[in-house]
Amino acid sequence: MLHSTLATPLPIQISEPDIAQVIRWRDSSYAADLYIAAVSWLDLFTYLDQSPATEAELRRHFQIKERPTRTMIRLFESWGLLVNIDGKLLVTASARRYLSRGSNENISSYIATMKYKSSVREIYDVLRQGAPDTWHVERGDTTNWDALMQTDDFADLNTRGMEERGRIFAPDLARLLDCTQDTAVLDVGGGSGVYSAHLLNRYPNLSATIFERPPVDQLATRCLAERKLTAARARVIAGDMFVDPFPETASLHLYSHVLHNWGPEKVRLLLDKSYQSLLPGGRVAVYSCHPDDRGGPAPVAEAEYSVLLTTGYEGCCYSFEDMRSLMEGVGFQHVDYRKSICNRSLITARKLANRSA
Numbered sequence: 271m272l273h274s275t276l277a278t279p280l281p282i283q284i285s286e287p288d289i290a291q292v293i294r295w296r297d298s299s300y301a302a303d304l305y306i307a308a309v310s311w312l313d314l315f316t317y318l319d320q321s322p323a324t325e326a327e328l329r330r331h332f333q334i335k336e337r338p339t340r341t342m343i344r345l346f347e348s349w350g351l352l353v354n355i356d357g358k359l360l361v362t363a364s365a366r367r368y369l370s371r372g373s374n375e376n377i378s379s380y381i382a383t384m385k386y387k388s389s390v391r392e393i394y395d396v397l398r399q400g401a402p403d404t405w406h407v408e409r410g411d412t413t414n415w416d417a418l419m420q421t422d423d424f425a426d427l428n429t430r431g432m433e434e435r436g437r438i439f440a441p442d443l444a445r446l447l448d449c450t451q452d453t454a455v456l457d458v459g460g461g462s463g464v465y466s467a468h469l470l471n472r473y474p475n476l477s478a479t480i481f482e483r484p485p486v487d488q489l490a491t492r493c494l495a496e497r498k499l500t501a502a503r504a505r506v507i508a509g510d511m512f513v514d515p516f517p518e519t520a521s522l523h524l525y526s527h528v529l530h531n532w533g534p535e536k537v538r539l540l541l542d543k544s545y546q547s548l549l550p551g552g553r554v555a556v557y558s559c560h561p562d563d564r565g566g567p568a569p570v571a572e573a574e575y576s577v578l579l580t581t582g583y584e585g586c587c588y589s590f591e592d593m594r595s596l597m598e599g600v601g602f603q604h605v606d607y608r609k610s611i612c613n614r615s616l617i618t619a620r621k622l623a624n625r626s627a
């Protein structure tokens with residue numbers, strides 16, 4: 271009888287992904303495209319290897335816009351390809367070795383073989399024009415998310431997606447956001463109302479108003495009914511958050527995954543509106559992905575998600591310092607940061623009851 275000399279193979283151990291990873295595959299999907307665009311269309315690392323530059327100098331040299339440039343720099347800092355020393359951006363040893371044409375080990379042309387991939391072209395256009403334009407595939411002339419959200423089919427798809435994500439995140443938001451002293455929350459751009467529903471579940475003295483633009487207001491009304499939330503506890507106001515007044519009865523304004531869709535001017539407008547309409551002593555709560563930039567570059571997953579937001583929307587992942595400066599700029603104080611699950615975090619700030627307090 272022949273004896274095999276081969277050892278019995280061990281079963282291959284493949285660890286199953288957790289929810290953070292399942293979400294991350296989607297949220298990070300544009301990061302590699304930005305990397306290919308930077309190497310192939312800009313030859314960024316060769317340029318910075320030869321002449322370290324400030325962010326402003328980089329923008330001028332490549333004729334690229336502020337918002338995507340900042341997102342790109344934050345991504346490459348988090349990936350260990352760039353470092354910022356006293357305001358100058360320098361390549362790291364790995365970036366110089368593999369991605370600068372000055373090195374005989376560089377593989378820039380290999381990376382650049384992907385330069386004509388459509389999503390790489392799209393992101394190169396975003397770098398040069400600043401405006402997101404990545405929603406056109408099979409959607410005719412409607413090329414931006416804001417316009418699509420006012421069509422029934424897409425609003426329905428998007429709101430279903432946000433509701434599913436909210437079922438994962440909302441319990442953690444309700445744990446982090448203590449509403450024992452609150453009476454009324456205004457959930458601005460609240461989607462299906464899933465976050466409000468979890469807050470109401472945990473805080474029996476709270477009532478909620480979902481402020482949503484048509485047609486999502488109708489979807490929110492239906493979702494609240496399905497959750498058996500009566501008018502005494504939850505209602506929907508249809509309106510445009512940039513245009514229509516907010517009710518002046520809430521002690522808490524919640525923006526969950528809303529501000530990151532917009533540029534700083536619109537974020538400032540909304541925060542100022544909240545500040546003006548909140549009850550004295552009230553709070554604003556912003557729940558999203560906010561890289562904590564107090565101790566170095568953004569964590570990788572957060573810098574990668576910011577690429578998706580920069581590419582498809584007018585905003586980005588605002589870091590803790592970005593948000594603190596925007597909030598304090600309109601008058602809020604006591605800015606606080608709490609980590610949530612799956613790279614999300616909660617930033618709250620208070621409108622003091624008495625300005626001299």
Ligand SMILES: C[S@@+](CC[C@H](N)C(=O)[O-])C[C@H]1O[C@@H](n2cnc3c(N)ncnc32)[C@H](O)[C@@H]1O
Pocket residue numbers: 419432433436458459460461462465481482483486509510511512525526527528531
């Ligand atoms: C990314 S979704 C977030 C939904 C929900 N807050 C969540 O965290 O799942 C952004 C929401 O903002 C709403 N929105 C966008 N522009 C708006 C506007 N001008 N006025 C009111 N709501 C708006 C959209 O309808 C959408 O439901």
